[in-house]
Amino acid sequence: xxxxxxxxxxAKWVFTPQHLVEKYRAANQRARQVLEKCGATLMEIDxxxxxxxxxxxxxxxxxEKHSRTKPLxxxxxxxxxVFFENKIQEVxxxxxxxxxxxxxxxxxxxxxFLQWSVMEHQPKNIMLTCIYAACKxxxxxxxxxxxxxxxxxxxxxxxxxxxxxxxxxxxxxxxxAPYRSVEGFINDMQWQEFCNADDDFLQMLKTLQDTARxxxxxxxxxxxxxxxxxxxxxxxxxxxxNALHKVIDFDSYLSSIFSRQNPVHRxxxxxxxxxxxxxxxxKYKFPERKEQSHINRxxxxxWGLSSHDESKKREKKSKHxxxxxxSEAQNAPS
Amino acid sequence: MGDGSSNRTNSNSNKPEWLQQYDLxxxxxxxxxxLVFLARIKSQANRGKSIxxxxxxxxxxxxxxxxxxxxxxxxxxxxxxxxVVKLVNVHINHTDMSLYLAFDYAEHDLYEIIRHHRDxxxxxxxxxxxxxxxxxxxxxxxxxxxNWIIHRDLKPSNILVMGDGEEHGVVKIADFGxxxxxxxxxxxxxxNGVVVTIWYRAPELLLGAKHYTSAVDMWAxxxxxxxxLTLKPLFQGAEVKGTPNPFQLDQLDKIFKVLGHPxxxxxxxxxxxxxxxxxxxxxxxxxxxxxxxxxxxxLSPKSPAYxxxxxxxxxxxxxxITAAQALxxxxxxxxxxxxxxxxxxxxxxETFVNYxxxxxxxxxxxxxxxxxxxxxxxxxxxxxxxxxxxxxRTVPRPMNVVGMQxxxxxxxxxxxxxxxxxxxxxxxxxxxPMQRGVxxxxxxxxxxxxxxxxxxxxxxxxxSRRI
Numbered sequence: 001x002x003x004x005x006x007x008x009x010x011a012k013w014v015f016t017p018q019h020l021v022e023k024y025r026a027a028n029q030r031a032r033q034v035l036e037k038c039g040a041t042l043m044e045i046d047x048x049x050x051x052x053x054x055x056x057x058x059x060x061x062x063x064e065k066h067s068r069t070k071p072l073x074x075x076x077x078x079x080x081x082v083f084f085e086n087k088i089q090e091v092x093x094x095x096x097x098x099x100x101x102x103x104x105x106x107x108x109x110x111x112x113f114l115q116w117s118v119m120e121h122q123p124k125n126i127m128l129t130c131i132y133a134a135c136k137x138x139x140x141x142x143x144x145x146x147x148x149x150x151x152x153x154x155x156x157x158x159x160x161x162x163x164x165x166x167x168x169x170x171x172x173x174x175x176x177a178p179y180r181s182v183e184g185f186i187n188d189m190q191w192q193e194f195c196n197a198d199d200d201f202l203q204m205l206k207t208l209q210d211t212a213r214x215x216x217x218x219x220x221x222x223x224x225x226x227x228x229x230x231x232x233x234x235x236x237x238x239x240x241x242n243a244l245h246k247v248i249d250f251d252s253y254l255s256s257i258f259s260r261q262n263p264v265h266r267x268x269x270x271x272x273x274x275x276x277x278x279x280x281x282x283k284y285k286f287p288e289r290k291e292q293s294h295i296n297r298x299x300x301x302x303w304g305l306s307s308h309d310e311s312k313k314r315e316k317k318s319k320h321x322x323x324x325x326x327s328e329a330q331n332a333p334s
Numbered sequence: 335m336g337d338g339s340s341n342r343t344n345s346n347s348n349k350p351e352w353l354q355q356y357d358l359x360x361x362x363x364x365x366x367x368x369l370v371f372l373a374r375i376k377s378q379a380n381r382g383k384s385i386x387x388x389x390x391x392x393x394x395x396x397x398x399x400x401x402x403x404x405x406x407x408x409x410x411x412x413x414x415x416x417x418v419v420k421l422v423n424v425h426i427n428h429t430d431m432s433l434y435l436a437f438d439y440a441e442h443d444l445y446e447i448i449r450h451h452r453d454x455x456x457x458x459x460x461x462x463x464x465x466x467x468x469x470x471x472x473x474x475x476x477x478x479x480x481n482w483i484i485h486r487d488l489k490p491s492n493i494l495v496m497g498d499g500e501e502h503g504v505v506k507i508a509d510f511g512x513x514x515x516x517x518x519x520x521x522x523x524x525x526n527g528v529v530v531t532i533w534y535r536a537p538e539l540l541l542g543a544k545h546y547t548s549a550v551d552m553w554a555x556x557x558x559x560x561x562x563l564t565l566k567p568l569f570q571g572a573e574v575k576g577t578p579n580p581f582q583l584d585q586l587d588k589i590f591k592v593l594g595h596p597x598x599x600x601x602x603x604x605x606x607x608x609x610x611x612x613x614x615x616x617x618x619x620x621x622x623x624x625x626x627x628x629x630x631x632x633l634s635p636k637s638p639a640y641x642x643x644x645x646x647x648x649x650x651x652x653x654x655i656t657a658a659q660a661l662x663x664x665x666x667x668x669x670x671x672x673x674x675x676x677x678x679x680x681x682x683x684e685t686f687v688n689y690x691x692x693x694x695x696x697x698x699x700x701x702x703x704x705x706x707x708x709x710x711x712x713x714x715x716x717x718x719x720x721x722x723x724x725x726x727r728t729v730p731r732p733m734n735v736v737g738m739q740x741x742x743x744x745x746x747x748x749x750x751x752x753x754x755x756x757x758x759x760x761x762x763x764x765x766x767p768m769q770r771g772v773x774x775x776x777x778x779x780x781x782x783x784x785x786x787x788x789x790x791x792x793x794x795x796x797x798s799r800r801i
Contacts, residue, residue, distance in 0.1 A: 100520060101520070139526065171408070173407070174412050
């Protein structure tokens with residue numbers, strides 16, 4: 001939709017850094033309490049579609065057996081999310097989905113795990129369901145079956161999780177990714193600022209845009225999409241891209257933008273955002289494999305999936321073969 | 335509110351908490367998407383306020399949550415306008431994964447208003463009312479189009495009018511199950527399948543256009559305008575059922591009969607439309623010579639009303655008048671001027687009609703949720719129903735012709751839906767019910783059976799693809 005200004009995205013899903021930390025902490029805290037109480041944290045989707053934490057019987061056994069099960073720290077949760085956010089980009093690329101779908105799926109995934117801890121819902125299932133939902137919302141429908149087939153997963157798991165995702169997203173399903181804003185700024189540069197453009201210049205703008213897209217790809221893997229509106233992300237990406245290619249005089253372009261805007265946004269404020277976004281990208285780190293598998297083991301034991309007989313019981317109960325699937329994905333090298 | 339804390343369900347006869355907010359009055363409509371119920375709010379704050387609850391069936395191809403429901407929710411979450419219905423609440427019935435959308439209730443719709451004039455009062459709708467209805471419809475549509483939303487199913491039954499109350503006589507555009515954003519689509523719009531009920535379907539759609547624009551809505555508005563004037567559908571074509579494409583020969587024939595044949599001269603891109611090229615004999619042949627829209631709608635060819643109507647029914651979608659332009663048309667500047675209460679003329683002397691209230695089938699329970707309360711001896715709404723069970727047994731309105739069901743459902747006035755989808759603090763952040771083992775519904779199967787005719791506009795079993 002055209003109007004970001006009146007969107008739920010702007011009204012509800014752009015946070016301050018403090019607020020974001022609080023939300024991560026709250027989800028982590030809740031999972032910790034469940035672990036203490038029930039011995040395991042993974043929520044199950046029942047036949048009737050409702051969700052529940054592990055039953056007391058199982059929980060009891062778990063408490064005794066795994067009394068030393070440790071919850072994930074907030075940083076460790078972050079590692080798990082980072083891993084699966086990369087997976088989203090991979091899966092979308094392998095299906096040749098447009099960038100818009102990849103970005104929508106990523107934003108859904110990020111928003112979902114603001115509400116829940118990775119200890120409560122298996123991120124792999126959520127990731128696939130987010131991709132499925134993104135296809136549906138962007139009117140690029142792909143059946144759950146086909147999506148499941150393409151990645152050798154049981155598609156029922158996708159369908160089981162779909163409603164929980166919409167609900168956790170509070171049904172705010174229209175999201176604004178920076179890719180389109182990049183396009184918008186490029187058009188703007190072309191038509192309003194530099195209308196005497198020749199073919200060479202147009203080619204350079206194309207290069208500028210391509211590199212900016214890659215810059216956005218990087219931002220999409222950080223918390224930046226939850227902290228900044230898409231226009232600021234796009235402009236930062238173009239700034240970085242231009243620093244490399246030196247296509248336009250970026251400072252004067254910025255001035256021209258802000259002179260056209262009402263005084264709501266000031267250039268100095270944007271420079272602050274730009275620095276903050278770039279710092280998030282710089283600090284981004286993909287977890288090392290050793291660290292990753294250590295966290296995975298911890299996570300599986302939080303889920304209550306580490307012991308064989310326990311997992312068998314659970315497998316029978318839940319429709320999807322959570323244990324098998326999860327360990328496959330987790331151990332797979334990225 | 336909403337599904338928030340239904341985990342306390344078990345203590346209360348298994349009736350989901352969200353449902354306990356309402357007294358069910360009965361069923362007011364039915365369509366391929368599901369059912370619409372009338373209910374009243376129980377809570378202190380809005381006690382007795384009427385709400386229309388639209389229940390969506392599960393998508394029939396076993397592919398998750400109904401895209402129709404999802405479209406409606408995601409669009410209505412983002413828009414606010416006086417002439418567009420507003421979603422008050424979304425509820426999930428986890429038992430069968432069906433969605434319930436709660437709207438403020440609108441007592442009337444254009445289908446009923448037109449029918450009442452045609453069958454009961456036997457005189458046309460007064461000029462003030464026609465003009466005000468049209469103006470508000472265009473006003474809502476202009477808002478949608480400027481937000482890149484095409485409605486794609488405008489017809490009299492989807493244009494609601496508020497009954498008694500602060501918003502008496504205000505128009506609300508409803509039913510966004512086929513609506514979509516057309517800005518930068520990833521695929522051609524035609525891949526969404528057939529859109530717009532046949533009588534209101536624009537010629538470019540009938541001729542198989544792959545891409546189309548908000549102009550399809552303006553054609554439908556033109557048809558509705560004519561219907562308000564004459565009390566009968568302007569182009570009443572007979573539908574050939576079960577075709578996977580929007581081509582309908584009889585419908586085109588009806589249009590040609592009134593407007594004459596389109597020509598490449600007046601509509602250059604006609605040459606690119608698949609069905610224009612394919613069916614030379616019927617489509618390109620010139621059967622009708624003496625055509626006259628003004629006779630059909632009984633308007634002087636020099637009247638502003640006729641001028642506006644003919645601009646809405648322009649063949650070439652690029653030349654067709656837009657909602658924004660139409661609002662500026664001379665027709666709206668001359669007396670009587672359009673007003674906010676479309677049903678009550680401000681000028682004394684004009685007659686105004688008391689429109690009947692919507693028929694309610696009080697024998698129908700919320701299907702699919704009734705099963706959540708097996709211990710209850712009566713259906714959820716029966717206890718509070720005025721007149722009690724069966725005393726006012728009104729069969730829901732018959733489907734309106736050519737297989738297109740009426741989709742009466744209701745609008746507006748939203749509270750912040752944000753809070754309702756859950757996300758409260760504590761152990762249940764999704765606000766997702768925690769009860770276990772509620773028996774599965776057998777009603778589901780009944781619903782599925784009714785759902786077998788294809789949903790107009792829903793992608794016809796479209797095989798998904800990797801692009």
